[in-house]
Amino acid sequence: MKTILNGRPSRPKATGLKGKSLLLAVLCAVVFHWQSISQEPRVIMAKDSILPIDLNEVIVISSYKRTLEHNSHHKPLSTLDQYLESSKKVNLIKRGGYAWEPVLNDMTTERLSVTIDGMRIFGACTDRMDPITSYVDVSNLSDIHVACGQQGAEHGATIGGAIDLRLEKSNFRPDGWVGSIETGGETNNASQIIGGELNYSDEKFYVDTDIIYRKAENYVAGGGEEVAFSQFEKYNLSVNAGYKVSEDQKLLASFIFDEARDVGYPALPMDVSLARAFIGSVSWIQTDFMGDFKNWETKLYANSITHIMDDSQRPDVPIRMDMPGWSDTYGYFSQATLKRNNHQFLLKLDGFYNRSLAEMTMYPNNPNEREMFMLTWPNVRTLNNGFYAEDVIDFKGSSLKLSTRLAVQGFNVADEMGLNSLRIFYPEMAQRQTRFLKSFSARYHKKLKSVHLDGGLSYGDRAPSVSEGFGFYLFNSFDNHDYVGDPDLRNEKAIELNTKISVPIKKLNFSLEGNYFHTMDFIVGEVNPALSVMTIGAEGVKVYKNLEHANLYNISLDTKYQITPEFVWTGLVSYHRGTDQDGRNLPFISPFTYNSMLQYTQGKFSGSLTMRGAADQVNFNPEFGEDRTDAYTVFSLSLGKSFSINNDDVYVKTGVENIFDEFYSTYTDWNNIPRMGRNFFMTVSYAIN
Amino acid sequence: MKTIKYLVTTLFLTASFISCTDDSDDPIPIVEENPLAEYTMLKAVKANNHSIELYSEQEQFTIGYNELFIRIKDEASESYVSDANISWNPVMHMTEMMHSCPKSEVSKTENASVYKGSSIFQMPGNADEYWELNLEYTIAGQTYNATERIEVKAPVDGKKRVSVFMGTDETRYVLAMMPMKPEVAVNDFSAVLFKMENMMTFPAVEDYKIMIDPRMPGMGNHGSPNNEDLTYDPASKMYNGKLSLTMTGYWKINLKLLNDNDEVLKGEDVTEENEASSLFFEIEF
Numbered sequence: 001m002k003t004i005l006n007g008r009p010s011r012p013k014a015t016g017l018k019g020k021s022l023l024l025a026v027l028c029a030v031v032f033h034w035q036s037i038s039q040e041p042r043v044i045m046a047k048d049s050i051l052p053i054d055l056n057e058v059i060v061i062s063s064y065k066r067t068l069e070h071n072s073h074h075k076p077l078s079t080l081d082q083y084l085e086s087s088k089k090v091n092l093i094k095r096g097g098y099a100w101e102p103v104l105n106d107m108t109t110e111r112l113s114v115t116i117d118g119m120r121i122f123g124a125c126t127d128r129m130d131p132i133t134s135y136v137d138v139s140n141l142s143d144i145h146v147a148c149g150q151q152g153a154e155h156g157a158t159i160g161g162a163i164d165l166r167l168e169k170s171n172f173r174p175d176g177w178v179g180s181i182e183t184g185g186e187t188n189n190a191s192q193i194i195g196g197e198l199n200y201s202d203e204k205f206y207v208d209t210d211i212i213y214r215k216a217e218n219y220v221a222g223g224g225e226e227v228a229f230s231q232f233e234k235y236n237l238s239v240n241a242g243y244k245v246s247e248d249q250k251l252l253a254s255f256i257f258d259e260a261r262d263v264g265y266p267a268l269p270m271d272v273s274l275a276r277a278f279i280g281s282v283s284w285i286q287t288d289f290m291g292d293f294k295n296w297e298t299k300l301y302a303n304s305i306t307h308i309m310d311d312s313q314r315p316d317v318p319i320r321m322d323m324p325g326w327s328d329t330y331g332y333f334s335q336a337t338l339k340r341n342n343h344q345f346l347l348k349l350d351g352f353y354n355r356s357l358a359e360m361t362m363y364p365n366n367p368n369e370r371e372m373f374m375l376t377w378p379n380v381r382t383l384n385n386g387f388y389a390e391d392v393i394d395f396k397g398s399s400l401k402l403s404t405r406l407a408v409q410g411f412n413v414a415d416e417m418g419l420n421s422l423r424i425f426y427p428e429m430a431q432r433q434t435r436f437l438k439s440f441s442a443r444y445h446k447k448l449k450s451v452h453l454d455g456g457l458s459y460g461d462r463a464p465s466v467s468e469g470f471g472f473y474l475f476n477s478f479d480n481h482d483y484v485g486d487p488d489l490r491n492e493k494a495i496e497l498n499t500k501i502s503v504p505i506k507k508l509n510f511s512l513e514g515n516y517f518h519t520m521d522f523i524v525g526e527v528n529p530a531l532s533v534m535t536i537g538a539e540g541v542k543v544y545k546n547l548e549h550a551n552l553y554n555i556s557l558d559t560k561y562q563i564t565p566e567f568v569w570t571g572l573v574s575y576h577r578g579t580d581q582d583g584r585n586l587p588f589i590s591p592f593t594y595n596s597m598l599q600y601t602q603g604k605f606s607g608s609l610t611m612r613g614a615a616d617q618v619n620f621n622p623e624f625g626e627d628r629t630d631a632y633t634v635f636s637l638s639l640g641k642s643f644s645i646n647n648d649d650v651y652v653k654t655g656v657e658n659i660f661d662e663f664y665s666t667y668t669d670w671n672n673i674p675r676m677g678r679n680f681f682m683t684v685s686y687a688i689n
Numbered sequence: 690m691k692t693i694k695y696l697v698t699t700l701f702l703t704a705s706f707i708s709c710t711d712d713s714d715d716p717i718p719i720v721e722e723n724p725l726a727e728y729t730m731l732k733a734v735k736a737n738n739h740s741i742e743l744y745s746e747q748e749q750f751t752i753g754y755n756e757l758f759i760r761i762k763d764e765a766s767e768s769y770v771s772d773a774n775i776s777w778n779p780v781m782h783m784t785e786m787m788h789s790c791p792k793s794e795v796s797k798t799e800n801a802s803v804y805k806g807s808s809i810f811q812m813p814g815n816a817d818e819y820w821e822l823n824l825e826y827t828i829a830g831q832t833y834n835a836t837e838r839i840e841v842k843a844p845v846d847g848k849k850r851v852s853v854f855m856g857t858d859e860t861r862y863v864l865a866m867m868p869m870k871p872e873v874a875v876n877d878f879s880a881v882l883f884k885m886e887n888m889m890t891f892p893a894v895e896d897y898k899i900m901i902d903p904r905m906p907g908m909g910n911h912g913s914p915n916n917e918d919l920t921y922d923p924a925s926k927m928y929n930g931k932l933s934l935t936m937t938g939y940w941k942i943n944l945k946l947l948n949d950n951d952e953v954l955k956g957e958d959v960t961e962e963n964e965a966s967s968l969f970f971e972i973e974f
Contacts (some may be wrong), residue, residue: 156733244971318909319907319908360936362907362908362936362938364907364908364938364939365907366907367941369907369938369939369973370937370938370939370974371937371938372905372907372908372937372938372939373873373936373937373938374873374935374936374937375873417872417873417874420872420874421873421874421935422874422877423874423875424874424875424913424916424933425912425914426876426917427915472934472935499742530914531911532911532912532913532914533911534908534911534935534936535909536908536909550853560926637931
């Protein structure tokens with residue numbers, strides 16, 4: 001399982017997970033395939049790797065051959081969100097053209113652990129308009145690790161799983177100077193992308209720099225309707241450096257600056273005038289540590305996010321308002337591995353301190369009245385200290401992974417006005433509280449000839465998020481309710497079962513995977529009819545509460561068929577269901593979905609034809625603002641070719657998405673905003689050798 | 690040489706001065722500080738060789754509830770009089786009639802030279818109509834009288850903190866909000882209620898009930914949770930309750946007055962159709 005840390009992921013791991021939509025059509029391309037065939041991947045598999053045991057998925061962003069970036073995706077310079085969307089496990093809630101919110105196992109931000117290189121970072125928007133994935137870009141990243149359920153507990157407490165965004169590093173490869181320029185454009189939203197990187201690396205020292213700029217206008221839905229306020233503009237730059245103090249001691253540092261301006265959110269009543277992040281870290285890595293401990297890594301990090309929502313561009317609002325938010329996090333982790341006989345241990349200490357503050361100022365239409373002001377996040381300080389341990393035990397032909405996380409988490413409502421605000425609802429509320437979090441997981445893997453069997457059982461819990469515990473009149477435009485937190489919520493706890501079988505039959509490989517979450521004290525907002533709405537036009541007020549329990553299950557079938565050496569077909573179907581103790585449907589549960597891709601590769605030419613779609617969403621719940629989302633099917637086509645000019649590599653890729661200009665929206669589209677219609681794109685990458 | 694001499698002398702003198710001050714801390718007579726220094730003197734009534742000083746937390750005599758502090762200065766001895774007995778009666782001189790207002794007795798405070806009372810002015814003065822404060826006080830067995838015009842103004846922010854109305858029982862009432870410093874929190878909220886028996890008599894009304902419904906008209910007329918209606922507290926002789934304010938800004942506190950039989954004397958419920966009660970207070974912060 002630690003393979004991934006040391007080397008680029010191997011191809012089977014990245015692709016061998018799902019699908020078989022035989023009934024549904026053909027088509028599909030394995031996302032990472034171009035480079036894996038046309039080049040010799042520099043897979044540095046860790047020598048000590050035991051059998052692959054986790055259900056992780058790895059989404060590759062930069063290629064093995066580093067000079068040509070981002071050609072793994074069918075649309076190389078697409079946003080990080082689109083890379084995530086190509087994942088088999090991750091869905092994305094869309095509120096517009098930018099900053100989509102990842103969904104894993106039908107669970108979102110507060111039930112996931114989303115990290116950048118293991119660093120905890122928390123969005124500053126009370127309305128979840130700035131998931132962490134919006135503060136990095138494909139230019140920064142080498143790959144994304146997706147882990148389900150308690151398999152993702154390594155970086156923090158989670159219920160649904162973890163997404164770790166791994167930064168790209170030259171890592172002391174003796175490459176010297178390497179530079180590249182990439183540019184791309186799309187017709188539908190007139191988007192322009194330009195990016196470049198300049199890296200220097202030798203065996204003693206490396207420094208990587210990159211920059212990317214994106215600007216997009218409103219996009220047009222299928223049928224030609226323009227989606228107003230779906231524009232965005234962002235740039236991102238990062239610097240990464242490493243110095244080898246001695247042969248087994250490395251000092252690394254990284255810094256990312258990300259800023260988005262003028263981001264429209266067509267599904268929401270407000271836009272964002274500024275979303276800015278500073279993300280920095282310093283780490284010390286040492287191959288040998290005390291005694292038999294190895295691979296000691298210690299990282300200190302800090303990040304600061306400013307997020308400013310405003311409605312100044314909207315022509316018609318009942319009342320003008322500003323909603324700025326800030327989130328600062330400081331943290332550390334220190335980990336080491338230990339190998340004893342057939343055991344491989346990983347021990348990790350980690351902690352973070354977060355400060356979340358958000359406010360809301362409303363400007364009355366009567367100019368003689370004073371501004372209305374409230375704290376929507378009352379300067380909540382979260383302090384978390386945790387211990388994580390795992391042991392992978394290798395038996396012959398099978399392996400067992402045990403892991404646990406124990407953590408203490410404290411909340412402190414630091415702002416007196418904010419505390420008094422909450423005490424309107426909870427007169428006895430304490431300013432501080434402490435919670436204990438725990439996670440235990442066991443996972444067994446067995447290999448029978450070429451068949452892999454996996455099964456796991458785990459238990460985990462999480463504390464309420466800042467919004468769930470301390471949010472004050474947060475408006476949710478999806479169900480049109482104001483939300484109020486409850487500081488006395490119990491921790492949410494989940495028992496999780498998962499299983500997977502993957503069977504290769506000659507050129508056909510299929511794997512069936514399923515998981516089940518029995519979540520006790522499931523946290524969800526419920527209407528309190530006694531409360532008066534704050535937001536003009538809202539239907540009511542919901543207060544977060546613990547449901548007795550909720551059940552979620554996800555099943556997927558992933559198939560891959562190597563038709564000829566040039567043609568590969570992959571298919572994926574998945575089914576999801578989520579209900580509470582009364583059989584009531586939970587929100588944002590995917591309907592039956594399918595994905596099918598046919599890919600052709602020969603020499604330096606590649607092409608893919610993709611079909612994806614979903615059935616009618618029959619299990620929806622109007623109480624959470626949902627309605628029935630109709631079935632859809634969309635097709636995409638892409639063609640790529642690489643060639644050389646003066647010994648420099650050039651890669652050109654072009655294609656069309658939503659070929660038949662279908663007007664559709666999915667269950668994850670906030671307030672049913674339609675998806676993009678037909679879109680032509682082209683990207684050119686030029687690598688200077 | 691001379692310079693050094695001066696310097697030494699100066700140093701010596703300074704040192705001795707400082708030490709003197711330190712040593713003689715207790716014996717020095719402390720000049721009496723004004724116990725009302727934090728308040729504003731609104732008026733000094735000159736009569737009978739006395740100066741009767743009226744202090745308030747506010748900058749003016751304001752319509753609504755006024756807590757007033759009184760001191761009597763003997764102009765001859767330049768000292769403040771202790772243990773006087775004071776009574777007062779503010780009278781509004783209108784063009785066609787005269788009337789008084791609800792007021793408390795004037796009582797002594799912990800400081801024997803400071804007296805305290807409250808008065809609830811229902812209306813401001815204007816060019817033709819004015820308030821006059823009649824004072825009667827007894828010092829050492831001798832009774833004096835003084836009368837002075839005072840200027841009662843509407844509050845600076847123009848917000849309504851007192852209401853004079855005719856109840857459904859054909860009685861005229863004066864309801865005034867007690868001064869408060871509003872915060873985004875659950876605030877203590879109090880009011881005083883009087884009925885107008887005649888032009889000069891305003892007895893306090895006990896054991897009624899005042900229902901409150903705070904709203905923000907500037908923002909969809911939303912309300913707030915966990916308010917407590919005002920009930921009569923015999924100890925403080927006020928109606929006390931709790932007022933929740935969920936944000937800063939302009940709040941209209943809609944009121945309903947109920948008598949001891951729970952009959953509504955004044956005020957209406959706020960509904961979709963009825964934006965506000967006819968009986969209300971206002972707060973802006």
